[in-house]
Structures are given as structure tokens and as C-alpha cells.
Amino acid sequence: xxxxxxxxxxxxxxxxxxxxxxxxxxxxxxxxxxxxxxxxxxxxxxxxxxxxxxxxxxxxxxxxxxxxxxxxxxxxxxxxxxxxxxxxxxxxxxxxxxxxxxxxxxxxxxxxxxxxxxxxxxxxxxxxxxxxxxxxxxxxxxxxxxxxxxxxxxxxxxxxxxxxxxxxxxxxxxxxxxxxxxxxxxxxxxxxxxxxxxxxxxxxxxxxxxxxxxxxxxxxxxxxxxxxxxxxxxxxxxxxxxxxxxxxxxxxxxxxxxxxxxxxxxxxxxxxxxxxxxxxxxxxxxxxxxxxxxxxxxxxxxxxxxxxxxxxxxxxxxxxxxxxxxxxx
Ligand SMILES: C[S@@+](CC[C@H](N)C(=O)[O-])C[C@H]1O[C@@H](n2cnc3c(N)ncnc32)[C@H](O)[C@@H]1O
Numbered sequence: 001x002x003x004x005x006x007x008x009x010x011x012x013x014x015x016x017x018x019x020x021x022x023x024x025x026x027x028x029x030x031x032x033x034x035x036x037x038x039x040x041x042x043x044x045x046x047x048x049x050x051x052x053x054x055x056x057x058x059x060x061x062x063x064x065x066x067x068x069x070x071x072x073x074x075x076x077x078x079x080x081x082x083x084x085x086x087x088x089x090x091x092x093x094x095x096x097x098x099x100x101x102x103x104x105x106x107x108x109x110x111x112x113x114x115x116x117x118x119x120x121x122x123x124x125x126x127x128x129x130x131x132x133x134x135x136x137x138x139x140x141x142x143x144x145x146x147x148x149x150x151x152x153x154x155x156x157x158x159x160x161x162x163x164x165x166x167x168x169x170x171x172x173x174x175x176x177x178x179x180x181x182x183x184x185x186x187x188x189x190x191x192x193x194x195x196x197x198x199x200x201x202x203x204x205x206x207x208x209x210x211x212x213x214x215x216x217x218x219x220x221x222x223x224x225x226x227x228x229x230x231x232x233x234x235x236x237x238x239x240x241x242x243x244x245x246x247x248x249x250x251x252x253x254x255x256x257x258x259x260x261x262x263x264x265x266x267x268x269x270x271x272x273x274x275x276x277x278x279x280x281x282x283x284x285x286x287x288x289x290x291x292x293x294x295x296x297x298x299x300x301x302x303x304x305x306x307x308x309x310x311x312x313x314x315x316x317x318x319x320x321x322x323x324x325x326x327x328x329x
Contacts, residue, residue: 003031005105006131007075014071014128014135015071022070025077025086035295038069042222043163057221059243060089068094076104076113079147081164083109084116091143098140106132107296112294120163133289150227152234156180157208161230163223167263168198175322176261179295180207182317182324185260195285196279197260199241202228204259206235213257215239218249222276246277247285254287260294272301279305292327 001274003012008029011019019035020203026032026039028046036055038084039045049059056069073088076083090100106112110133117124129134152161155172162169180203192213195242196205199217205228209215217228217239228241241247281304282292292310296302298321305311310327 001034003029004198005029007059007133010031010128010132010133010135013105013130014074015288022068022072023080024072024074024090025273026073026075036070041061044220044222044243048245048248051277059095060086061222061226068098071294072098072100074100074217076102076108076110077165078108079165079169080109080112080116083113084120085146085149087116087120087122087166088146089145091122091140092145094140096140096142096316100138100140101127102136102138103133106134109275110134110136112273113218121264150230152239155203156207158203158210159231159234160200160201160206161227162235163227166221166224166227167198168203169201173261175295175297176203178203178317178319178322179259179261179276179324182295186316187257189211192255192256193287195253195255195258197226197249197258198224198262198274200224200261202231202241204241204261205241206231208239208259209237209239216250216253217241218244218257220245246280248272252284254285254290256287258290258291258292258294259280260292262294264297264300275300276305279327281307282327286329290329293324295322295324296319298323 003009005027007030019162022038023032023036023039025041033053039050040058040060050057074086102113113136114124122138122141125137127137149163151166151170154160154171192206194213194215198216199205199219205215205217219225225241225243232239262278264275306325306327312328314321314326316326
């Protein structure tokens with residue numbers, strides 16, 4: 001089996017078939033999984049895939065591995081500040097002077113890595129360069145646990161807490177704003193059992209929790225889950241926040257309302273997978289007469305899916321760029 005993604009092809013070319021790696025924040029690539037026994041990622045769905053293949057997989061918010069399992073390779077993320085956070089985290093959890101290699105695509109910002117390493121007082125050696133990707137090598141230095149990446153900001157009379165890599169990071173999305181404006185006045189005063197699917201920094205959960213509704217929030221990203229927990233706590237709102245790949249952590253649970261600004265990007269690609277599962281699985285997670293209310297870019301092909309999955313479907317708002325849809329069982 002050969003690597004499929006350019007960054008993994010560079011690793012295959014550099015380390016060869018004897019590679020034994022411990023990827024950090026990796027993409028999904030079968031060659032990479034075959035050549036690793038353990039990984040660390042904020043993506044719960046990817047971790048589940050690795051565990052299903054007999055590998056160890058940890059979230060950076062779990063206690064770190066007691067033992068290093070292979071050459072550590074950090075995949076440089078698109079969000080530059082998240083890359084810096086991962087470097088600081090690695091320095092914190094690994095013994096001083098542990099070799100760490102860093103790989104990434106040129107269009108994903110990997111060329112900024114030597115400067116970042118210099119600023120953190122870490123060495124930098126260039127190992128290889130191909131497939132429009134580069135591979136650098138460094139060694140860990142002593143560092144405190146990175147906590148200064150968390151950022152608080154005020155919006156819609158709420159305090160929101162975010163982290164690099166979490167959707168929107170530091171600003172409110174236009175689609176989310178339209179969704180909340182549409183919900184205002186349209187919801188009953190009696191508390192509803194609400195599921196916020198793909199909660200990000202928790203803006204929708206906090207907004208609904210502030211109005212007395214009972215909140216369950218889920219996200220596939222460990223960073224988003226932690227951000228949402230911090231947002232609810234900053235606004236003195238109680239709620240349950242879980243890591244979940246769409247409904248995986250919600251087996252057998254039903255809600256009066258599912259609300260979402262669902263994802264349609266994975267890295268740089270467009271994907272409807274999670275949104276399709278959100279819509280098609282809603283009937284198994286809604287109470288009788290329960291509703292799904294979601295916002296989406298106007299060009300996304302959700303009306304057809306919603307019409308197929310709900311007996312009653314309508315567009316509640318349309319500002320040309322975004323639409324708010326409601327499906328009712
Ligand atoms: C468009 S953002 C919306 C975030 C937040 N609700 C808001 O309105 O600002 C979509 C969110 O879905 C999450 N997500 C992506 N894939 C997911 C999946 N398979 N299961 C659950 N959440 C997912 C992303 O991490 C992201 O936080």
C-alpha cells in the first residue's frame with residue numbers, strides 16, 4: 001500500500017517502508033496508519049478509525065502517552081496558531097530533547113515553521129522537500145503547558161471562549177447569526193431538550209441555554225468540546241458537552257429540537273457526509289413532533305435531503321447567502 005496524501009507521500013519517500021511513526025494531528029491515510037502504532041488527534045472520528053484498526057489513539061486533552069511509540073511527526077495544521085499550540089504541547093508532554101519531525105503542504109503554511117521554531121528557541125533542520133510539501137526536524141525544549149491560546153470575546157451579550165482551530169475562532173459566523181435571529185421569538189418559553197450538533201465554541205448552546213433550554217452539545221473536535229465547555233461555564237450555564245461524530249455518542253437519545261450550523265468542509269475539501277448523517281439520522285433522535293432547524297450556505301443541496309427525511313419541510317429565512325431550514329417529523 002502506498003501513501004495517498006502528498007504529505008504522507010513525502011514521509012513514505014523519506015522514511016521508507018520501515019517507517020514506524022507516531023503522528024500528531026494527522027490526516028486520514030491508510031499508509032500512515034499502517035506505519036504507526038499510536039497517534040494523537042483532536043478529531044474523535046479519526047481516533048475511532050485508528051482504534052478500530054487496533055492502534056492507540058489519544059486526544060491532547062487525555063493524559064498523554066506514558067511511552068513514546070515511534071518517530072513523532074506533527075502534521076502542520078492550516079490554522080497557524082494551532083500548529084504553535086501543538087509544538088508547545090509536544091514540548092510539555094515529551095521529555096526534553098525528543099526528536100519531533102514536522103511535515104506539511106506549502107499551501108498550508110509549512111514554510112513558516114523554521115521561523116516559528118526559532119521564536120520558540122527550538123532548532124530546525126530541513127529533512128526533505130517534494131510533492132509541494134516540506135519535512136523539518138526539531139527537538140523538544142522545556143515548556144509549560146500551553147494555556148494562553150484560549151481567547152475570550154463578547155458577542156450577542158455572551159462571553160465566548162475559543163481556541164485556534166475551532167470554527168470562527170474569535171468571531172460569530174454570519175450563518176449562525178441568521179439562525180439565532182430566526183430562532184428568536186419562534187421558540188416556546190417552556191424549556192426544550194435541545195441538541196446543538198457541531199457546537200464549535202458553543203455560541204448556539206450558550207444562546208439557547210441563556211433562554212432556559214436544556215442543552216446537549218456535541219462536536220467531533222476535542223478543541224471545540226473544550227471551548228464549548230469553557231463558554232457555558234463563562235456564562236454560568238449548565239449543559240452536557242460531548243465528543244461525538246454526529247450521533248455516535250447519542251445512541252438511543254431523543255431531543256425536542258436539534259439545531260445546527262453543520263460542517264461542509266474537511267480540510268480544504270467540500271464534504272456533505274456529516275450534514276447528510278445529521279439530516280438522515282434526525283428521525284431517530286427527535287421526539288414526536290420534534291424539529292431540526294439548521295442554517296446552511298444557500299448553494300448547498302440540503303432541501304432535497306430534508307424533503308426526503310421530514311414530513312414537513314420549510315425555509316424559515318433566506319438572506320441570499322444563507323438559508324435557515326426547518327424539518328418537522
Ligand atoms: C460550521 S461549524 C459551526 C460551529 C458553531 N455551531 C457555530 O455556529 O459557530 C461546524 C462544526 O461542526 C463540527 N463537526 C465537523 N464534523 C463533525 C462531525 N462529524 N460530527 C460532529 N461535529 C462535526 C466542526 O468541528 C465545527 O465545530
